[in-house]
Amino acid sequence: MAADSPSSVRKVVVHLRATGDAPILKQAKFKIPGTDKFAKVIDFLCRQLHRETLFVYVNSAFSPNPDELVIDLYNNFGFDGKLVVNYACSMAWG
């Protein structure tokens, strides 16, 4: 289950996993308010890795829309108390 915090906003534990040729983050686990959009996770990743675009997806072979709420993603794809978010650098189109 998501960690409870004293305020009314539930926080979600996000575990960032490098896949493909992506660099591994020194700190890969974070807590983020459930009411935040997934875009925040994507932006954080892009800034940490100094990249404009990244391929970001969750464990069920699904790439969430940046407008999705983190809590909704946790409820659908969360496992073992956290939301695992995979990222790769090789997002080529053509």
Next chain:
Amino acid sequence: MDILSWDGTLSSGGRILIIGEHNSQEEHDEISCPQKEETSCSEKEELIDIATLVQSNCSKVPYYDLHIIYSASYRVPVLFFRAYYSDGEPLGFNAIEKDLPAHSAKALLDSKWTFITQEEHPYLNRPWFKLHPCGTSEWMKLLFHVDVSVAKNGVTIELYLLSWLSVVGQVVGLRIPLEMLNQP
């Protein structure tokens, strides 16, 4: 099926042609075009109804048609789309570019024309835009590599398309409802 040796493509069991429509008006918070009648100021002429100032944008609501077409050469689905206003006038590439979500616009800056190209629709024989397919098998491979159930059960075509659409849909601002993934 050995997921590690899968090349990320869809075998040609048949062609897929799905027609969907996407009205991007929901994404446009800036359009304050009033749908209601402006009767509130009919009695007092001095009153200025500022809501009518943006009326010229009323007909400029873009509609998007999205088609999914199987590419036999790349062996992956390809997204074709076109945009047009409610009066039928098509949107040019520059107008579409402004309409796309911010992250798509960024990708366009990096790789214009290798990302979205204009091509003749293979069945309708009209110029449509399409998302370039040649990277598709690579990221489809990544998507399914981490799905543990796939290694055991393989990939159904429905699951493949749903996963594929979750990625390409983001380019045009299409959002897959999470409930779709919970269906058996």
